[in-house]
Amino acid sequence: MKNFGSVLQVYALCEAIKRLGYHSEVVWQSGNMSKNQDIRPVKVIRTLLRLCSHPLLLWSTVKAIIEAKSQVIDELKEKKFNDFVDANFVQSFYDPEEITKMAATDKFYKFVCGSDQIWSSTTLYPDPMMYLRFAPKGKRVAYAPSLGRNYIPNYNKKILKKYISDVPCLSVREDEGRRLIKELTGRDALVVADPTLLLSSRDWDSLKIEIETPGNYVLCYFLDTPSDDVKTNICKYASLSGRDIVVLGKLNNLNYPQNKIHFPVAGPGEFLHLISNASMVITDSYHGMLFAINYRKKFWSVERAYSQYDQSSRQLTVLSRLDLKERYLCKISGKDE
Template sequence: MKKVGIITLFGYNNYGNRLQMYATQKVYKDLGFESEIIKYKQEITYKDPFIIRLKILVRYILFLRTNVVITFLKKLRIKNFKKHAKKYYSESKKYVDPLNIDATFHKSYAFLSVGSDQIWGWFNYNIADLIFLQFTPKEKRITFSPSFGSAIIAEKYSKIYAQGLEGFNNISVRESSGTTIIKEFTNKEATVLCDPTMCVSKADWLTFATSHKKKPTKKYILTYFLGEKSPKVVSLIAELSKEYEIIALNSFNAPKYYAITPSEWVDYINDASLFLTDSFHGVVFSTVLQTPFVVYSRVGGESMQTRISHILEKFNMENRFEISENTASLFIIDFLKTEEIIAIEKLKVYAFLEESIR
């Protein structure tokens, strides 16, 4: 069976990232391909004088000493993710150096696929050879819903992106804003495809899901924030806590939930009475699993506005953005047309990929 090598953001700490990897592999399996996620690390090269590097090291050591619990929880999550990966994912045995990719590396694969997630984000400009698949012949390059993560690419990176994007025959992107970037740099038309996680049915996600040992038996409201919570959100959660148990994922203040596996993360969303989040994939899974949700702007972190706006518009759920009052409407969403929209988007994905691998 032919094999596809998958290039996406790589790590063992982000739920949405790991779940889109799983979904991407499932899609390629449906198309009759083996696949594996290509592991890579970005080494940080310091150009600072020795004294500056020493100060950075000292600050880091002090951080570890004063944040023992946080350090432990982060390591535990990585450990649990790696254990989970052995069961559910196929990954390359060795790590690739993105700055020094062997000229024969691509020969192990029939095709190389880039996406999904923010693999084309500006922060990856220094590994263009990897993210634009420039190490492999043009006819072996596939795009599967890569995201730029924003609506614009800074002028200082334009030459890198123009050269990289020109190397694809067919281009897909995850957000409609990405088509504008593609047009600007290549004058080509790009196809907007959904996130790979939407290509997996609710039934299949529930088969993948597992129940956390410490999951409550009574009704709960779930929160998952990658940034800080605004005062309005904090106030809303306090109000809701009078009637519901609050389960806070990704919070060091709730350590027993911090290191759950991706399968447990899916299960928590599925059984929640309400899900409050600032995460793109939080919205995706709420939609697929048909769990009432509210999504908020990210505070103190990378903006999610482009990605969030795109998916809310796609499903006509703009009214699920920034709700801050405790009303009955919090718990009511009309998911009537959700499955129909997802089915159409899924057909687009398979049609695009089948065309790309001919």
């Protein structure tokens, strides 16, 4: 799946490292069998073995696969993402044996993992790559990875304890992650800013790609389909404020004049343009919220409570530190901005 926040946080982390005086590049393990999802043979095999020993996890895994396959991949959107990555990233691909040998040489001073949900606590496959297991221990740095959940299941505690304990330079991006790591390993992880906040809005402006938009609009960016109540209140707000609605992500069947609803095809550059020109941003996306803050936009961060996991800590960590917790809503009330 093409995700704006995932791509832009990688860019931001690479750019921040460059500004410290280092060359940076994105290192990948080769052998992926899919263009749009991480399907490496070793990952598939180990996931199947884990399912055999934990059959109760089978149904949730099947649901996740069905959900992934149901996503329609827009070819134009895919091209926009690929063009952005090609223009702004230096990438290298290594096979599993080669990457270990390369990491032991002087080619790279440090390896940094972060800052998306690469340490998801409920995954069936804690990916050694995401914990930098291929690199010598002294070269491992974790900058703002997320565990993505508010608990660690028993089936992952042993391996996550080992993997996290073996990262000497440790930080996370939310308070909940710090608590979980403390309980699991006894270590105090530093809570740091998401990489996207290490760059200013002026920095991001240089990457914007213009796209046709209405003059006055509410940008709605949802990663999960919102409830009917949320949809109703979005329409109510847009109507009271006299604005069009621009939609990114999973938001449809809005009871609003169709000529005032827009569904642009956007890559990361277009996403930045849409955020920076919006009159209001309403989103359940963590990075959608962060870019609204960075561009000093009026926004509502809507609770992403559409799955079985509580994922609110990452939003609330940022909002509490910026004294903006009133912008976090379980429901949109339709009140004035």
